[in-house]
Amino acid sequence: MLSLPVALAACGGGGGDDGPSRTAPVAKAGAAQTVKMGSVVTLDGGASVNGSEGGALVYAWSMTQQPPGSGAILSAADVMQPRFTADMPGHYKASLTVSDNTGASVPDTVTITATTDVPVAVIEAPGQASLGQTVILDGSGSVAPTGSTGSLQYQWTLVAPEGSQAVLNDAAAAKPSFVADKEGRYQVTLSVSHNGQASEPRQLEVNIKTTNRPPVPVAKVLTAGGAAVTPTNDEPPYRYQFERGVPVVLDASASTDPDGDKLSYRWYLFHNSPGAGYSVVGLSQPQASRQSPEQVFAGEKMTFTPDVSGDWSVQLIAFDGTTTADTSVKFKTTKPAGVPNSKPVARLLPPEAPRDIQRSSDPVWLSPVSYDVDGEALTHYFRWVETPADFTPPDLSEQHSFMSFTPTKLGKYVIELISEEAGGSKLRSDPELTELTVKDAPNRAPTAITTIKIQTVLIGDRLVFDATGSADMDGDELFYQWTLIDRPDDSKAVLQNSDKIASYVVTDKPGIYMATLVVTDSKGARSKASHVMYARGQAKSKNNPPVVAAAGQCVDGSFHNKYTVCPDFALGSEDQPIVAGVQVRLQANGVIDPDSDNLYHLWSLEQPEGNGSADAILSQSGLIKVEKPGMYTATFVTSDGMARSEPVVKHFKAVERQNFPTLLLEFNATGAKPEAAQPGSDNVRIQQALPHSHQIYTNFNAASNWNKSLFYTLTAFGGDYTVTGLGTSQSGDGTGDGKVYVDGLENGQIIRQGTSVRFALRDTNTSPNTDAEWFFEIQERPDFRFHVKNGFKPKK
Template identity: 25%
Template sequence: MISKTALVGGMLGLLSACGGGSSGGGDDDDTPRDNENAPPTAMIANLVSPQPLSAQLALDANASTDPDGDALQYQWSILTGPAGHNASITDAVAPLATLVADVPGAYTIQLVVNDGTVNSAPASVSIVLTNTVPLAEAGADRAVDLQPGTPLNVTLNGSGSSDADGHRLSYVWQILDTPEGSTVILNGATEVQPTLTGLDLPGTYTVGLTVNDGYADSARDQVQITTNNVAPVADAGNDIGGKQVGDSVTLNGTQSSDFDGDSLSYQWAFTDNVPTGPLPALDNATSSMPSFTIEQKGNYELELTVSDGELSDRDTVWVNVGNTAPVANAGSDQVANLGDTISLSADASTDVDGDRLQFSWSILTAPAGSSADISDPNALNTGFTPDISGTYVVQLRVSDGETDSIDSVQIDVDSILNYAPVANAGSPQSFDNPGVQVVLDGSASSDPDNDALLYSWSFKSKPDASMAELNGADTVSPSFIADTAGVYEVQLSVSDGELFSINTPTVIVTVAENTPPQADAGTDQSELILGATVALNGSGSNDPDGDTLTYQWSVTSAPAESQYQFSNSTVASPDFTLNQAGDYLLQLTVSDGMMDDVDTVQLSVSDGDLDGDGLLSSFELDQGLLPNAIDSDGDSINDGLENEDGDSLNNQWEQTFGYRIDLADSDDDGIADGDEDFDNDGYSNQVEIDAGTDPTNPDSRPVSMADQFHFEIKSSPVVAGGQLIYSITAGNLSEVDTLSNLVVSMTLPAGVSFNRFGNASLDSSGQSGCLANGFCDD
């Protein structure tokens, strides 16, 4: 902005230049004349600062004025700028001009306008131009084909990099990442288009580019060069020769490779170039090293396909199987009598290739003077008749058309007639289970001359897993343990000491798999009465194979402190005795000698009130009577609730069996002892086992007995010191009522023995103590 003082000064200068006033001494008057020119005023439109260097900075002088209205002329100029700049102003004499700057920094722009006569005072404006950071462009990512053993060069291109300010750029390329082990280098790293030289390994190569406009570095850009997947290389190995039928062949594809390091999958298969017939099984055909067993001669071509998951490759290998020589077998040496016809057989000769065999028999040696000859020298089975006693050696030659094989057999001919024995291995046998002993029978073998026989047994075949061996293989009846299910074929050869049997018969022994037995311990038994003998029943157990079973009974669980006993724990149906109420779990194990099975049976034993008359069974006077369930006189009152004898007790409490004790009146009170309640427990004496005990409580066991009591012997005869099981049926008891049908046991006192069943009495005078069941003698 031009100041007011400057404007006035300018105007005065203009006037002075144009002259004015007179020499005649006119007045010194500073007032301008009407015809004097007024200087114009330069005005520059406001500019925003700072601005990017790349901007086209418009300069506007349209606000400049001239008081006289004169047309203005414009002159733009750059007063100051950054060092080294080459900025310029386009249209520098127009009201609208443009500043073209090349260097960032502060610029001062000046404007002077002229009205045709005089210049204005200069106007100026300052502005700061800032640099724009350049942009690096390393080019698009690429995928390239890289072949093994052929390094690849790739040219990079940074020409897409730019600078908004138009500055010249410099380039810096840098390798950021390569596959491990790569020796790639970067040539021309400061050029726009450098070369990535020697890509040698599969993978991704990353290169970064940074550009500079002379003032600032760009952000780094990067480009990735990725190698395309390369197909793997299949290598089925070298061709294999020199193999024969029966050999195992292992193929080898381990030299197959993948340039990219990918995991490979393998698939082997026979091609169509194989011998006619079924193909052998190829074991592990998806491994790098499968195998197979040669079954026939010829040439086999196999193909290996390897894959990396995307691409695959194939290779083939030949397996050459040559001819295998046959094996001649002229049979066993023989002993014969003069005049016998000697049978020769090449039937045991073999050829693993399955080739058709040709046979040729000939007599190599014979006794002097013999003219014997083979009847049919080219037959499989032939013979001759010796004409002189002595030794004959016969040779067999077999040929498969390519190779030969020979064998010989010796025949010793005796002038004394001797006939070969005949072997008989017996009849076929079969068994249901392994583990049985098999006894063979060669007793049907015979000798025409009745010579004593020598026996030779051997296995011709047996199950693969069997380890069976013959015991007494040189006897008429050897044996072996058939340890595995399957078929056993045993052959027998017999000799009379000179000649072997010309036949070798076999016997077949078939052993089936064993089936486990099935245990059946019988049905559970409940509501058993304590003291009764329990009959167990395992007879329902069976064995599907019909094997003989063995039995073993045991107790799995029983009431605490209980005592029990089997009459015989190794039979199918033993008796079981016990001494305490509760639940008993018994187990039956049955075995067929090889396998076992188990079953259980539950016994529930009670000493409770079985007949519902209010008294525990062990305290019954006459167990089994149900006085409350009968109305014998039809008066609608059950017998147990009546009082027919007029005493103080209903019938249900009356004694009904044995020696009555309710007749005595020991205290002379007019009431029979049996009707009294000495211990005031609510039960009359006649129903109590012992005064002071509770007949409804199973734990109230002790009784007092008189010196002599009656009983019934239930057990077998016993001697002193043994256990006696008895049933009290009557007795002379003191302070107790009669016991009826109560089964108890005791250990006999010294000097006491029993040798019969039936009723008896025991005098225990002078003895005291408790019997084994808790009953006491006082």
């Protein structure tokens, strides 16, 4: 990047002599080096050249690439000749930029290759994980002696804490795993061998921490009108039925916490979740009730009086000091016996709904919000009272659920609504007149939108409620009104900036903080009052950071996820690089927050120049383009807003197809049904790793008479390869009416360097509940095993 003076000079000035041209300094990072692993490498920028303005050169070095498992760091970044130790075999890249009075140079890069005469074990695994989590160990980055061929053999050992029953699922695999069943430190050791020569053992500790288990809330009705009531069902959420108008006591005393933590409770008449959004009021006729839907009740028991017949749902949230969990209790209230029938109330629109309508050739639909406190179903009758003189009103006599008209004429429209009980009494409401005005430019009500970017904070931190997404369709200025409707027991927190687009509280106690939002435009129209727009967060006194079990990359088969095999992240090594020109999925597995906090994910990508993929992905999984050959470094980290996980760094290599070093396996597929591809056809090919072990399930549809076939291609690079141990098997209820075989590949077949063989895995069984298996090995690479199992199930 040019410095500011250089940039201005490049643009030139007004007439006259531009003066001598200026040249930037030139960085020279030195010649490429090949060294033995363990050597101290000295970088040399002494050949760098000053720019035209001269002055002392300032050096800026950085390490841009290093092998998996390397902890190499530069001795200094601002000297001519920094040093580092090549602690792992593989490629290191260092970048140098120099600057002087003229400005800064473009970077120059040097590559250092470290070789080894012995195999080297490399372990990648999370430094910490949660109790009960499956911990994946990765030794696939281990390195054979430089220049050698053949595969590595792996030998893992695990030392678990006292009392643990944890064992490795396969101590000879490149990527074994174990289930952490006890809290404490687990020590893993890996030794790799090659042609009888063993590496030095490499050790790693994985620290297992207890996960806070969420509470288990249980909400019941204790009494209604002073009498005990029994639920109408046996499992939560419990349901009840009783008469309206009597005090109801709701009870949370049956709630438990698996960790024995003390619980606090909140009861809500509107249902909400962590974060922000539009609430669902737990009442079938909220417009009929005098109970405010924004009421919040604290304590193990809640008492209130349902004043409307109908269906109620009350939400209970339990908080253990770290994590919340919710449930609900539902009940139906009925009109008390002997109480006179109440007349329904007619209402065409909610009170806050705008009465101005845009002139249009499209119909306007109006659905009444009438109510009946006795819970009776209603039939509606509409009548025109007044319309513009040049408007021909439609007949409303047959419309009893809603009404519609097309507002083509400007002016005043008055509609009468009468609502009638559909039951035997046929009791009618008083007439309700609603005046609407059709305009060319009516003022439209604004929309309130709430967000909360960080949902959980530590006590003493700010919890910010944000209304940035709120909008007015007419472009009017908006005015905001936040109301704090909930805070923890004994909290003295006060809402700050309650009339601003972003409001906040400084948290002082652990628990839930909730605010609601109403927006009003400069002409007085307000957002829907019948909808509760809320933002909910929480504070806690201590935090456990999130953990990540594994992360990595796989070639994406986005048209059908069963052909994207991500769990082992095997592709991208020196032995099996990714063939450039594909999409690669970055995937993080086993991402857990011990406190169940909301997580914010980040993949960051370092890529070869000109590759053109995004440098960041804000999700647990995402696609990148791998179009250029070279080294890629993808780093995954997640945060709960208070602490970050340990970063998982994955290095992977891409090459042009003609430079692939060994035997290349690809799945052949096309379109939405990969099985429709045929050997020899020009179809989509998805690179697969070797060894290849894959299990899928095919749904069987007898009407289609569709037999199962899966298609692959093997292409030989770097030598010839011999197929051995080729075989098939079948088992299950439907065996015997067809056969399982490999088409296009034979036992003992030699795949010559530079040639490809397309083959199909066939299964002609037509009965459901059969399993088929196909398998073979490669003589020159015993580790290149192929095994596919296809389960055949009835289509539902």
